[in-house]
Amino acid sequence: MDFGFGDEDEVFRGEIRAWLGAHAGVGEDRRAWERTLGAAGWIGLGWGEGGYGNRTATLTQQVVWAEEYARADVPARSGHIGEKLLAPTLIAFGSEEQKRRFLPAIAGGDELWCQGYSEPGAGSDLAGIRTRAERSADGASYRITGQKIWTSLAHEADWCFVLARTEAGSRRHHGLSFLLVPMEQPGRIEVRPIRQMTGTSEFNEVFFDGAHARAEHVVGGEGNGWQVAMGLLGFERGVSTLAQQIGFAEELGAVVRAALESGAAEDPVVRNRLVRQWAELRVMRWNALRTLGGSVGGSVGGSGDGAAEAGAPSVAKLLWGSWHRRLGELAMEVRGAGAVVGPREWSAKTPYEIDPFQQLFLFSRADTIYGGSDEVQRTIIAERVLGLPREPRG
Incomplete structure (x- = not known):
């Protein structure tokens, strides 16, 4: 295999270094920094030609960006869950309406995401989740009840993609759906930071008590959540x-x-x-x-x-x-x-x-x-x- 960096990649590397160097040591908070990245066109480099992100980039250029960013003295990313996990999942499995609604907001750094997968008793064995999502009588929405754990950046996120059981009585990989859930639902969603033995608390417990998700925000169709969830883990x-x-x-x-x-x-x-x-x-x-x-x-x-x-x-x-x-x-x-x-x-x-x-x-x-x-x-x-x-x- 010949995986090298060509002249165009090195020109791109120079552009990245110059931009990151100009922003080294910036004191912006993480949310403001995401908007700065979005405004400069640095979010969504690997999304292809669909017109939902910013500039396009080859695979080698994506590698150059990732490596130069890791070397630079700039803030840690808080939008990577939306950009690197949800966005490619929506491109692969989402409807056109879902792409138009969510991808531009991620590309602009305007909406931050967290991942609602693991639960107490269902971490590595993801198929054992018990969080339920019941369809409303008019079919327009879902009511979500359950608990997620080890949810990175849930305390900062605007949205959460949640794997939940939408078919009563279903087991293991069957009857699951992948829902996009707004986090701003006072009284229906509670976020509790988990203090780790390191003294930090990047992770959280998230409790859903009748939280709402719209029916058109189910990705890949009801009951196809396992396929979508596994596709996302591949992009990770x-x-x-x-x-x-x-x-x-x-x-x-x-x-x-x-x-x-x-x-x-x-x-x-x-x-x-x-x-x-x-x-x-x-x-x-x-x-x-x-x-x-x-x-x-x-x-x-x-x-x-x-x-x-x-x-x-x-x-x-x-x-x-x-x-x-x-x-x-x-x-x-x-x-x-x-x-x-x-x-x-x-x-x-x-x-x-x-x-x-x-x-x-x-x-x-x-x-x-x-x-x-x-x-x-x-x-x-x-x-x-x-x-x-x-x-x-x-």
Whole structure:
């Protein structure tokens, strides 16, 4: 496979660097920053020629944008769930009316989204969800009741795409629908932040108590939610994976510098583990480029071998989840005994603080669980790629 960057890509890279450099260190809040990106045409690069986004870009140019953004000193994105997950899902499965209603607002940075998938007891086993959506007597809307958990940015979002059970008595993958739900419904939707052991609260619990969704905001038709939801998860592991790896490289570099400063790198076992982390990160990059080069999950409407398309996202998740978790463990080993000491005295009245290595270690404990656990990814590969017998399910 020849996945390289041509002259046009490098010109595009120069334009990106110049624009990001001019906005480095900006103090805008995240919502205002999304509008700034939208106004400059940087949202929706991979949406194709449908006229719903801003400028168009080739696959290699999308990679250039993702990597340069990850390197730049600019705010973290809060619109990526709408841009990278919902938008390609609407392009693939949505009606023309849904595309015209929602895509321009995402492209302009005007509406932010969150994802209503996981529930207590139905995280990696998404088919076990119990949130219900009952059709109104006149058929014009749905009334949603249930609970979602680990919902990133729900406290900031204007809308939530919700996987709910619309067929009474249905089980597993059957009877599910993919609904677009406005979050501004006082008394019907409650968002509760989840304080993690890192001290932060990016995730939330979301409670739906008779929340309304319009019937025309069901994507892919009633009862087809599982197909739509699985299509969305394929888009989740596209170009953004390469940007994620830029952050991984920066974290690895910090661990290497700490090992050199502390003398831990003189230990041949530690040195071997550092080299292995570096080599595996390179392998992940080339695997991601190979996958994108084959149009597997890289852009809307990717084509290729069906089994490969089913397995590629799972392979990528297995690679980076275990790699990042091992990096967190290595960061603690490099720090030695000081890794368990906080930067200041902890008390019940003062929220505790942790340093970047402690943050890395604690947060990465969940890497092999969220986004589909390792066990689920291996099952997908076994059943859909290798053709092994399905596990019995009750």
